Amino acid sequence: MSAVSDLQATLDPSRKSWVESANEPSHDFSIQNLPFGIFSDTTNGARRAGVAIGDEIVDLAALQAAGLLKLPSNADVFARDTLNDFIALGRDAWRSVRIQLSNLLSRDTATLRDDAALRAKVLVRAADARLHLPVQIPGYTDFYSSKEHATNVGSMFRDPKNALLPNWSEMPIGYNGRASSVVVSGTPVRRPNGQLKLPDQERPVFGACRKLDIELETGFVIGGGNALGEPIACADAEAHIFGMVLLNDWSARDIQQWEYVPLGPFNAKTFATTISPWIVTLDALEPFRVAHPVQEPEPLAYLRHDGDHAFDIALEVKLRPHAAKQATTIARTNFRHMYWTMAQQLAHHTVSGCNTRVGDLMGSGTISGPTEDSYGSLLELTWNGKKPLELKDGGTRTFIEDGDELTLAGWCQGDGYRVGFGACVGEIVAARG
């Protein structure tokens, strides 16, 4: 079989795994998915690369040591704290590993299926594992590419009649984020302190953020960078992307409102950004490619690409107060609503000559849909606190309270299987006194 048909076979909806949990129709980690991450476990504290399959994790370092996973030059890239060295091997290597794993985990392949001793060496139960930040992130950029979100924010804080600024429709507006404070799902997030400008006082006061918010986003991870001065063409951009994660761009709205003119958000965002631990590859997302929204006016030439460059990824946000039994789903939307595509974002980012590096993270911007229950932030869902949300266990929310746990989820729905992202979770702890 050719490499292309091998790759195609990894996407076959009828392929099942001998890891039975992976065959549950609503499990995020089907054999069609095979997302990459970094994990450790109670018996082996060393961080290493893994792939999620059902309720199990395949230990790639152990699999390679057992002679069951081949890499060019037998590269030693899996016994690492991050995926960067693996990703840097390039797309042919990612695809080769995907193909080998799909075959090994297939119900039809006996190698691991029928060898309990070998399985014990290379499989770790996800319940026994701790997941870590999957990549070392040299640079983090955040875009602002949902038309609905930009319109909502513009309506609230600027002019409802001209909510969308003129530049917004011409380019994927983005800004540099803070890479140091990107944390993996499950890391507690401390409510930030900062300057708050209260309406009844002439000068700002210092204190804990009173309008703490989420931003429901996805992020993509650069798999192949570009040299300084050498832009990435829009048509080539997806080949530079390793995969996607869920991303919660925690935002202190009151700090942001006071600080952001003229240089953009800073302390309102730099205290934490949470990402999901598993990177879902662009290869796994291929069957879920859909047309992106019509772009009017037609973008300038450097932002044009033929074909379908959006992806059908269902997204939802849940809020669970501390010790509450039930979480409340506060938003449901879809990544396909995004106006600017990832390819356009990357082409725009580099068109000035800016270089990117393996592991760079690029956030989509808040993903808001067209309806009031599809907005990707509390700012929009409660219209800046004017319309509190009802929670299942009683109580209401305008913005996040201490002890609230926020969970993002996302998945592509296939025919009888899912390609999902796992959870992106963060609980807010009280501000520093």
Added chain:
Amino acid sequence: MSAVSDLQATLDPSRKSWVESANEPSHDFSIQNLPFGIFSDTTNGARRAGVAIGDEIVDLAALQAAGLLKLPSNADVFARDTLNDFIALGRDAWRSVRIQLSNLLSRDTATLRDDAALRAKVLVRAADARLHLPVQIPGYTDFYSSKEHATNVGSMFRDPKNALLPNWSEMPIGYNGRASSVVVSGTPVRRPNGQLKLPDQERPVFGACRKLDIELETGFVIGGGNALGEPIACADAEAHIFGMVLLNDWSARDIQQWEYVPLGPFNAKTFATTISPWIVTLDALEPFRVAHPVQEPEPLAYLRHDGDHAFDIALEVKLRPHAAKQATTIARTNFRHMYWTMAQQLAHHTVSGCNTRVGDLMGSGTISGPTEDSYGSLLELTWNGKKPLELKDGGTRTFIEDGDELTLAGWCQGDGYRVGFGACVGEIVAARG
């Protein structure tokens, strides 16, 4: 002698070196300076740590190998591509190396002075060396802390009567920059392409920047970071700073003007930022500490510090057209004019809980003085192109033309010696066709 008096002795204005070039009164690299950098040379292509002294560079790896430089646990940190591992040893180690070097290079110390074979091993002529980026930069932040600059920009683009925005006087406004494109002095800088909004056209056009500019800045390098959620107090902040460099924040004014609302500058800045190769330590700058400008209103408590936290650093900018014999000095100013101090910048940066890491670079923002010839950008010097500058060899400039070489210089003037930064140089090459 105590460590404190040893450190004090390294600042003694009367101390001279047996490296005679270091004793020239206007040489940047006196024995009082001892800045750190990364170099390679024609006979040894490996990058390694060095200290500049007059026209020579001390090879710290070779000095340690020769048993003349002691570090705790004999740490192996100098035979490295960057200074990060050395810096991470902490302030006691930086100071110990400074004291040892000052003693070894002193005219009164025979060890190297009288041993030509040893000198040949540990000294490299600066003329034979190539200088590299001194640190791996995990994060780059740029501030906006000159009151004169912010007032000038506000006057030009917003309202001359209310040029300074209300938040500016309350906090050191800053934003995240792009670390990947920070380059070392001497690296050619390609003119960026991007979206330009011309006044006579409804939609933007794509093309080469027509208003390419410099921003005269300094930057400081983090020597000791802070954990996520644990701010650095203003009074402690200087202890977290390893040293300073000159920084040219190249800016595409036309791209910036169109893109920057509401999330701040992005492609207008991400194509390149040039820094000088030698990091001048805060210890070397100690004698040049001066009072910072009066801050009115008095800053909020978290931004207060006692004592003098500005530094008297003379700064100038030269422009030399390609192949021109003479450069023209287009601006002269001083770092002491900066309204917000480095300590306040770092305290503000971390007050939200944002973490910093060894090697993080923090730009001062454009340093403009009170007079028209002391502005730190062509935007201000030519008042957005309305008042062209006359060049020495004839011709004029509003913004930078292809082939122009821009050089920043900076130094502290001591009694008979200088603590200088060396040059921060970049030549502009034509945009990609």
